[in-house]
Amino acid sequence: ENQQLIDRRESIPPSCEVFENSCIALEDRGQYEFEIDPEAARKLPDIIHNKVQAVVGVECPSEEEAAEHGKARAIGVVFSGGPAPGGHNVIAGIYDAAVKANPDTKVLGFLMGPDGVIENEYTVLTKEIVDNYRNLGGFGMIKTGRTKIDSVKKVSSARQTCKDLGLDALVIIGGDDSNTNAAFLAQELKDDGVQVIGVPKTIDGDIQVRDKSGNVLCAMSFGFHTAARAFATEISNLCTDASSDVKYWHICKVMGRVASHLALEVALQTHANLTLIGEELSEYVDYERIQKAEATGQTDYTAYGMTLRHLSRVICNGIVRRAAVGKNYGVMVIPEGVLEFINEIQTFIIKLNTIIADFNEMHDRPFHLEFQRLEEKLEYLRRLARRSREDDSFTLWNTRDDDLFSDLPIFFQEGLLMERDSHGNFPFSQVETDKVIMGLVQDYLAWLRDQGKYKVGLTRDYYEKTMKKGGADPQLYGPVLFRNYQDGEFLLMKEEIMSLKTLTQEMIRCNALKEGESIPSAVQAIYKKSIPSFKTQVHFYGYDGRGSDPTWFDCTYTYNLGLTVFSLIAAGATGQMAAIRNLERDFETWEPIGIPIGPLMHLEERKGKLTLVIEKSTVQLNSASFQVVKNLREKWLAAHPGPDEFRRPGPISMGDPRSEDRPITL
Numbered sequence: 226e227n228q229q230l231i232d233r234r235e236s237i238p239p240s241c242e243v244f245e246n247s248c249i250a251l252e253d254r255g256q257y258e259f260e261i262d263p264e265a266a267r268k269l270p271d272i273i274h275n276k277v278q279a280v281v282g283v284e285c286p287s288e289e290e291a292a293e294h295g296k297a298r299a300i301g302v303v304f305s306g307g308p309a310p311g312g313h314n315v316i317a318g319i320y321d322a323a324v325k326a327n328p329d330t331k332v333l334g335f336l337m338g339p340d341g342v343i344e345n346e347y348t349v350l351t352k353e354i355v356d357n358y359r360n361l362g363g364f365g366m367i368k369t370g371r372t373k374i375d376s377v378k379k380v381s382s383a384r385q386t387c388k389d390l391g392l393d394a395l396v397i398i399g400g401d402d403s404n405t406n407a408a409f410l411a412q413e414l415k416d417d418g419v420q421v422i423g424v425p426k427t428i429d430g431d432i433q434v435r436d437k438s439g440n441v442l443c444a445m446s447f448g449f450h451t452a453a454r455a456f457a458t459e460i461s462n463l464c465t466d467a468s469s470d471v472k473y474w475h476i477c478k479v480m481g482r483v484a485s486h487l488a489l490e491v492a493l494q495t496h497a498n499l500t501l502i503g504e505e506l507s508e509y510v511d512y513e514r515i516q517k518a519e520a521t522g523q524t525d526y527t528a529y530g531m532t533l534r535h536l537s538r539v540i541c542n543g544i545v546r547r548a549a550v551g552k553n554y555g556v557m558v559i560p561e562g563v564l565e566f567i568n569e570i571q572t573f574i575i576k577l578n579t580i581i582a583d584f585n586e587m588h589d590r591p592f593h594l595e596f597q598r599l600e601e602k603l604e605y606l607r608r609l610a611r612r613s614r615e616d617d618s619f620t621l622w623n624t625r626d627d628d629l630f631s632d633l634p635i636f637f638q639e640g641l642l643m644e645r646d647s648h649g650n651f652p653f654s655q656v657e658t659d660k661v662i663m664g665l666v667q668d669y670l671a672w673l674r675d676q677g678k679y680k681v682g683l684t685r686d687y688y689e690k691t692m693k694k695g696g697a698d699p700q701l702y703g704p705v706l707f708r709n710y711q712d713g714e715f716l717l718m719k720e721e722i723m724s725l726k727t728l729t730q731e732m733i734r735c736n737a738l739k740e741g742e743s744i745p746s747a748v749q750a751i752y753k754k755s756i757p758s759f760k761t762q763v764h765f766y767g768y769d770g771r772g773s774d775p776t777w778f779d780c781t782y783t784y785n786l787g788l789t790v791f792s793l794i795a796a797g798a799t800g801q802m803a804a805i806r807n808l809e810r811d812f813e814t815w816e817p818i819g820i821p822i823g824p825l826m827h828l829e830e831r832k833g834k835l836t837l838v839i840e841k842s843t844v845q846l847n848s849a850s851f852q853v854v855k856n857l858r859e860k861w862l863a864a865h866p867g868p869d870e871f872r873r874p875g876p877i878s879m880g881d882p883r884s885e886d887r888p889i890t891l
């Protein structure tokens with residue numbers, strides 16, 4: 226094992242000052258209030274009135290307080306959902322605090338995610354096991370899974386497991402959906418005396434909590450910092466490569482199932498030439514179309530939100546403008562969930578979710594088991610379309626839907642019909658989002674090339690060097706080849722793209738060449754180089770960054786989350802999510818708190834039904850971070866003769882404070 230790994234394992238992140246107290250209590254912070262959904266109040270009566278609680282030290286605890294704090298407990302922990310760097314340190318924090326309070330406390334790690342809780346599969350965590358994973362990435366210690374403990378049967382199995390093991394508390398380390406699940410379990414297990422605590426995990430960064438006045442309680446889920454830095458490092462390397470080899474557009478799909486936070490952070494870190502932000506596309510409004518429709522007394526609903534075709538035009542515009550100044554290369558960042566923000570695709574996703582859910586319910590058989598092959602699924606959709614023709618009241622899937630759907634490439638039809646996860650989320654990582662978009666881009670670029678609108682501007686430098694080599698006189702070919710030649714920095718080639726044969730004829734016609742002569746090779750070289758071929762390399766930044774070892778920020782954040790979890794348990798809380806306030810400030814100001822999960826719930830469409838879930842936090846278009854990206858977009862596109870504006874964030878390095886200067890994320 227290398228020394229760096231050993232150092233990693235042996236490093237103990239600093240603890241917030243409050244944890245130095247021998248006894249800890251919770252203090253309600255009534256100033257933070259939430260808008261409570263009536264459905265959440267109805268379903269979660271015992272935890273809905275929980276308050277935000279701050280962890281505070283008790284200097285001279287009473288005998289009772291000290292006994293409660295230090296009693297021997299059995300605490301179960303489980304990872305739920307995709308891995309995120311730092312998870313092991315949450316467990317390390319819980320373990321260290323728990324055995325410090327009472328060495329007889331047992332921490333049990335449920336194996337393979339929530340299935341471990343349902344099936345009572347666990348391992349007793351020892352110091353040796355915990356030490357082996359300190360500050361290391363992944364969830365390898367106990368593994369993870371995506372099962373949701375939702376049905377009556379699963380909840381009753383989970384309850385039985387807690388009973389059999391005599392659990393005092395269950396800690397669910399997961400994303401928005403898993404924390405939603407934690408709230409329901411907290412309610413269910415309240416009477417059994419089992420406390421349930423959630424921990425905000427996900428590289429997607431879409432768990433951010435504010436109270437109703439906008440006060441930030443949880444700025445970022447753990448794992449986001451590391452994943453964003455890992456992706457940014459890799460993509461920055463591609464910026465270097467692209468501007469060295471000058472022949473590829475690197476297309477980088479970046480994880481983030483729905484929210485584009487990771488793509489936004491990568492843009493800020495690397496200044497890639499083009500970055501799509503999903504949230505912006507759905508907000509797009511085509512005023513021209515609205516006006517046209519209004520002039521005829523109509524309302525054009527399709528003018529709201531960007532279409533796939535329009536998006537491909539926007540991308541092509543950037544590519545063509547760079548090519549015109551000689552840059553037929555670049556780096557583009559696409560958030561993997563971008564299609565969810567394109568109206569026409571979103572409509573399909575919602576309709577198909579409903580169709581699949583309806584089928585499961587009506588036939589009591591899973592849609593995907595019944596129809597395993599794409600053709601079978603499509604035939605079912607066709608049947609629905611036929612039904613809509615016969616029955617006017619059936620509007621879910623009509624012939625127009627069917628026609629539009631069959632226009633999509635087969636791989637994408639297959640993608641849209643893929644099985645949702647147990648929380649009803651669409652599996653974007655398995656769909657080639659980039660391929661859908663880039664297919665349209667390629668088609669449009671080919672058309673632009675035919676129109677002579679997509680051509681590569683050659684630098685004067687290249688032109689002069691080539692001319693010197695070939696000894697040809699540019700003036701001689703001026704009228705034909707260099708119609709657009711100006712005395713400026715750049716030499717634009719002839720407007721129409723034509724074959725060398727046609728060019729030869731054209732030059733003869735203009736007396737630039739004699740009959741029987743061929744175009745000098747230097748001129749041919751210039752001409753060939755000006756005809757763009759759009760070459761791409763496609764990359765997916767997902768599982769690699771998700772499995773990265775955590776940054777020191779994430780190591781420290783997660784270790785303190787673990788300590789917070791134990792404080793919440795020791796003080797008797799349930800239905801709370803551990804969090805740290807002031808993450809964006811100096812470590813000395815970090816404040817461990819518990820956030821009530823119930824009040825964060827709202828109704829959302831999942832698997833075709835309105836369901837109570839924690840709202841995902843997506844990129845806000847009025848946020849400073851988005852506004853910066855928007856305002857610097859033109860600069861980063863660098864459609865000018867000067868150098869690109871790429872930024873090098875540098876690699877993740879533990880122990881070098883210079884690599885993690887504040888602000889923690891840009």
Ligand code: FBP
Nearest residue numbers: 306307400427428429480481482654
């Ligand atoms: P969580 O929400 O569970 O943290 O997972 C996030 C994520 O990494 C997404 O970015 C990605 O779309 C998804 O997991 C991939 O899931 P899977 O591992 O099932 O392919």
